[in-house]
Amino acid sequence: MRIAVVGTGYVGLVSGTCFSEFGHDVICVDTDEGKIASLNAGQVPIFEPGLQAMIDKNSRSGYLKFSTDLQSAVAAADAVFIAVGTPSRRGDGKADLTYVYAATREIAAALTGYTVVVTKSTVPVGTGREVERILKESNPKADVDVVSNPEFLREGAAIEDFMRPDRVIVGTLVKRAQDVMSAIYRPLSLSQTPLVFTSLESSELTKYAGNAFLATKITFINEIAELCEKVGADVHDVARGIGLDRRIGSKFLHPGPGFGGSCFPKDTRALFETSVEAGAPLRIVDTVIDINERRKRDMAGRVIAACGGSLTGKKIAVLGLTFKPNTDDMRESPSLDILPELVSAGASVAAYDPEGMQEARKLLADIEFCESSYATLENADALVIITEWNEFRALDLDRVKSLMKEPVMVDLRNIYDPRDMADKGFTYSSIGRPV
Template identity: 85%
Template sequence: MRIAVIGTGYVGLVSGTCFSEFGHDVICIDTDETKIARLNKGEVPIFEPGLQAMIEKNSRSGYLKFGTDLETAVSNADAVFIAVGTPSRRGDGQADLSYVYSAATEIAAALTGYTVVVTKSTVPVGTGREVARILREANPEADFDVVSNPEFLREGAAIEDFMRPDRVIVGTLEPRAQEVMSAIYRPLSLFQTPLVFTSLESAELTKYAGNAFLATKITFINEIADLCEKVGADVHDVARGIGLDRRIGAKFLHPGPGFGGSCFPKDTRALFETSMAAEAPLQIVETVIGINEKRKKAMATRVIDACDGSLTDKRIAVLGLTFKPNTDDMRESPSLDILPELIRRGATIRAYDPEGMSEARKLLEEVEFCDSSYATLEEADALVLITEWNEFRALDLDRVKSLMKTPVIVDLRNIYDPHDMTAKGFAYSSIGRPQ
């Protein structure tokens, strides 16, 4: 199959690359000439494990190309995937669909022969119908179907998620479009991956509902963690106890400083706004949004409490800045709420992250960035662990203690065992466990 992918952000780049790995002829299009030039030189603008090697392999084989000529790419394609950004719109939380609709207008002018136009971007219910209207109005003679094919990629594990997904959701009831989409995803039949065909509206809503449910699980276990601290229970025992129930499942039951990233915050807000517009308000989702925003801000208080109530002239070491490990994504990371508050309360911050510091430098101007975990710890009054990168899981604790001015650790990801830390002589604070 010949595939054009419009947009080389996270979703477009990963999707286009994986389609080429399936053996399809793929061209990824972007208006950013600098980004395309970098990609053509083998420079990948995002960090995602395995992506660089896959891009290099399929570029060499000729299955994967990058360019700026949308018209030629679309005119030669069997399927065109719209994978542009849909950020939260300022002021009302709705998804900003201007990039999607702009792409649709450009695609319309380039359509030749039957083409399946696929919204891969995360979009609210009704977007596919509007894309179809734009295409038809701009090019009344065009022969096309509009399909919704939401992505379910975890940053840091996106290649595995794409190549071995739990399911593929395809929003179309049109036989010709189903045939094209079945051909595109046929390589997954080896793993008997369910290919679920639905209406446009059902596919669009499935994406938002899935992310909102996972965000709710995270928020639920975070609140249970707070309760555990009050009653002397261990949140990990509770999470294991409920997670072994197959109706609940163990994933997304790890307590922490709140969810962030490019999807959950944006998608929960957009879903709630959609529900309000439809006069069917999702009160659970509204509550999850509010609790999560408060939680990220409240994490600074834990650090202040660990430092005897004052951060004046204190040096705080921070390990981990991205919203999760194995990504360089800083979007809505808890660190963006925690660190500014610590600075406001008088602290000096030294920080390290294996992949996120380039972006973090743009967002946290008052932070001093270090080149290693141990460099951050020199003369620190406290260490705060925000992101659970693997290299933070086995720190030399004797070395850590020798470098720090005061052996205080605030572990917001529960990386270490409280008993071991106490035995090592640390004043150790974690989430939802007896201290």
């Protein structure tokens, strides 16, 4: 199959690369000439494990190309995937569909022959119908079907998720479009991946509903962690106890400083706004959004409490800035709420992240950025772990203690054992566990 992917952001780049790995001829298109030039030179603009090697391989084989020429890419394509950004709109939290509709108009002008236009971007219910309307209005002679095909990629594990998904959701009831999508995803039939065909509306809502449910699980266990601290229970025992129930499952039941990233915050807001417009407000989702925002802000209070109630004149070392490990994505990361609060409370903050430093420098002011974990710790009054990168899981605690002015650790990801930390002489604070 010949595939054009419009947009070389996270979703577009990963999707286009994986389609080429399936053996399809793929052209990834973007208006950013600098980004396309970098990709053609073998430079990948995002950090995602395995992506660089897969791009290199399929670029050499000729299956994967990068271009700014949308018209030529679309004209030759059997399927065109729209994978542009849908950020939260300022003021109301709704998904900003400006880029989706702009891409749709450009695609309409370039269509030749039968083409399936696929929304890969995360979009609210009804977007597919509007894309369909724009295509027909802009090019009445176009032989086109519109399909929804949401992505379910976890940053840091996106290649695995694309190549071995739990399911593929395809929003179309048109047989001709179903045949094209079946051909695109045929390589997954060897692993018996369910290919689920639905209406456009059901597919669009499935994406939002899935993310909102996972965000709710995270928020629920964070609330339970708060209760555990009050009654002397251990949140990990509780999480394991309920997670072994197959109706609940163990995933997304690890307590922390709140969810962030490019999907959950944006998608929960957009889903709630959609529900309000439809006259069926999702009160659970609204509560999840509110609790998560408050939780991220409240984490600074834990650091202040661990330091005796005041940060004035104290140095705080921070390990981990991205919203999760194995990505350089800083979007909606808890660190963006926590670190400014520490600075406002009178602390000097030194920070380190294995991959997120470049983005963090753009977003965080008055922070000292260090070149390693241990450099961050020199003369620190407290250490705060925000992101659970593997290299933070096995720190030399004797060395850590020798570098710090005071052996205080606030572990917001629970990667250390409280008893071990006590034996090492640390004043240790974690989430949802007895002191």
